[in-house]
Amino acid sequence: MILLLLLLFFSFINLATSSELCFDSHCTGDYQTIRFPFRIVNGQPKSCGYPGFDLSCHPTGEPLLHLPHSGDFIVQNIDYMHQEIRINDPDYCLPKKILYLNLSGSPFVKKNSQTVAFFNCSSNYIPYWYNDPIYCLSSHSHTVYASSSPMLINMFESNCAMIKTVSVPSSFSYSSNLWEYLLLKWENPDCGRCESVGQRCEVKSNSSNEIQCTDSQGRSRVGANVVSIAMGVVAAVICFLGVLCCLCFKINFRRRGSSSSIAHWTVSSQRTRTMGLNGATIESYPKFVLDESLSLPKPNNNVCPICLAQYQPKEIVKSIPNCQHCFHECCIDEWLRLKASCPVCRKSPIEAPPSNPS
Numbered sequence: 001m002i003l004l005l006l007l008l009f010f011s012f013i014n015l016a017t018s019s020e021l022c023f024d025s026h027c028t029g030d031y032q033t034i035r036f037p038f039r040i041v042n043g044q045p046k047s048c049g050y051p052g053f054d055l056s057c058h059p060t061g062e063p064l065l066h067l068p069h070s071g072d073f074i075v076q077n078i079d080y081m082h083q084e085i086r087i088n089d090p091d092y093c094l095p096k097k098i099l100y101l102n103l104s105g106s107p108f109v110k111k112n113s114q115t116v117a118f119f120n121c122s123s124n125y126i127p128y129w130y131n132d133p134i135y136c137l138s139s140h141s142h143t144v145y146a147s148s149s150p151m152l153i154n155m156f157e158s159n160c161a162m163i164k165t166v167s168v169p170s171s172f173s174y175s176s177n178l179w180e181y182l183l184l185k186w187e188n189p190d191c192g193r194c195e196s197v198g199q200r201c202e203v204k205s206n207s208s209n210e211i212q213c214t215d216s217q218g219r220s221r222v223g224a225n226v227v228s229i230a231m232g233v234v235a236a237v238i239c240f241l242g243v244l245c246c247l248c249f250k251i252n253f254r255r256r257g258s259s260s261s262i263a264h265w266t267v268s269s270q271r272t273r274t275m276g277l278n279g280a281t282i283e284s285y286p287k288f289v290l291d292e293s294l295s296l297p298k299p300n301n302n303v304c305p306i307c308l309a310q311y312q313p314k315e316i317v318k319s320i321p322n323c324q325h326c327f328h329e330c331c332i333d334e335w336l337r338l339k340a341s342c343p344v345c346r347k348s349p350i351e352a353p354p355s356n357p358s
């Protein structure tokens with residue numbers, strides 16, 4: 001009987017308070033956790049986010065960030081502790097977004113350390129050194145190249161018109177660097193210090209910009225106190241009334257309460273999934289060595305969509321089973337470790353169960 005009453009109190013409290021709390025969220029089809037300072041517009045109340053950090057959900061199910069002067073970006077990863085965000089272009093032309101990036105009016109700044117120069121060359125001009133054209137910026141009469149090598153920049157300068165130099169992060173290793181992601185960081189709100197000690201962050205209740213750390217449940221300490229006081233009061237009241245309550249009324253209430261807490265558990269247990277595929281799955285995908293005819297399972301223009309380099313005989317190419325799109329093995333492996341989807345069609349490959357370590 002007492003147990004029954006206790007259950008009743010807890011489920012009642014849960015129902016009464018959950019609407020005001022900011023729970024972690026995510027877009028369907030993506031496991032990136034979205035929490036303060038980010039929030040999903042139309043999904044979480046305004047107080048759950050910080051101005052400039054509003055996200056929406058792209059039709060593909062990934063979070064979308066809108067920058068006032070640079071348009072929409074797919075959010076690949078948010079590092080709450082280091083206050084960094086990795087974004088990409090939903091229209092698959094990240095170099096174009098990087099070339100024309102204007103972050104004014106947004107809380108973000110670039111994490112830069114390497115200079116890349118963009119050149120606009122006549123299509124008649126073919127550089128005799130190895131350099132990949134940026135097809136999505138080029139036209140039939142002009143071809144756009146980008147390079148970070150001072151030597152190549154020098155050679156391009158004497159043959160082409162420089163469009164612009166831009167700074168990009170230097171954590172990249174090969175020529176796909178302008179295609180992988182754009183790394184931005186934010187200074188304000190400074191929630192990294194809360195995140196680094198396992199806490200969450202929120203706006204102080206009556207101020208628009210000041211923030212404070214909260215416990216990891218996403219519920220402020222003040223909030224928690226209010227809840228426990230409320231719990232005490234409600235418990236006392238229901239103790240008196242509970243004895244008089246009829247049994248069927250209680251059972252009805254308990255059902256509603258427990259189904260709602262099961263819903264919360266399901267949401268929170270999904271949060272911790274990593275984004276990429278495991279090594280065994282990536283290793284299991286079909287790969288083959290290109291012959292002289294460069295024949296691929298699917299007709300294409302013989303360019304690896306990730307690094308944009310022409311395939312060469314004897315290179316190892318890997319295809320994704322359910323869509324058959326092909327890539328250099330080293331390119332797609334790197335991608336799949338970060339993202340469990342085909343970079344061309346964004347279909348999610350099926351994940352094999354992790355192999356048993358034995």
Ligand SMILES: *[C@@H]1O[C@H](CO)[C@@H](O)[C@H](O)[C@H]1NC(C)=O
Pocket residue numbers: 069102103104
């Ligand atoms: C960014 O865009 C704003 C508004 O169009 C403009 O005023 C500003 O000069 C731009 N900044 C740069 C660096 O182009």
Ligand SMILES: *[C@@H]1O[C@H](CO)[C@@H](O)[C@H](O)[C@H]1NC(C)=O
Pocket residue numbers: 120121137138142144163
């Ligand atoms: C390259 O130059 C041509 C001719 O001046 C121009 O029409 C084209 O828009 C330029 N492309 C870029 C990406 O700047």
Ligand SMILES: *[C@@H]1O[C@H](CO)[C@@H](O)[C@H](O)[C@H]1NC(C)=O
Pocket residue numbers: 206
């Ligand atoms: C909190 O904000 C409300 C509405 O903006 C205002 O009426 C109230 O005076 C504020 N209270 C404090 C303590 O600042």
